[in-house]
Amino acid sequence: MASPHRSARPVRFEDAARNAAYWARIDRIVDKAPPLTDDQRACIRAAFHQPEARRAAA
Known part of the structure; x- marks a missing residue:
């Protein structure tokens, strides 16, 4: 079940x-x-937020 x-x-x-x-x-x-660890969640967040940070810095 979803x-x-x-x-x-x-x-x-x-x-x-x-x-x-x-x-x-x-x-x-x-x-x-299995559930993600805090380190895994941090890596995923960083990957998704990285392009936004580059655009803001430009």
């Missing part, structure tokens, strides 16, 4: 059944993954 905090998903496939199966597979993969 977690309630997951946002609305884009439509990957026009066929509704195929689209639902795709996202169900993604949910299963995510649900099996």
Whole structure:
């Protein structure tokens, strides 16, 4: 079952059944993954915020 905090998903496939199966597979993969460590979260945040910092410095 999808977690309630997951946002609305884009439509990957026009066929509704195929689209639902795709996202169900993604949910299963995510649900099996171990939680991220604080260091992993920091690396991800840095990767996403880095381009913004470069633009601000320019």
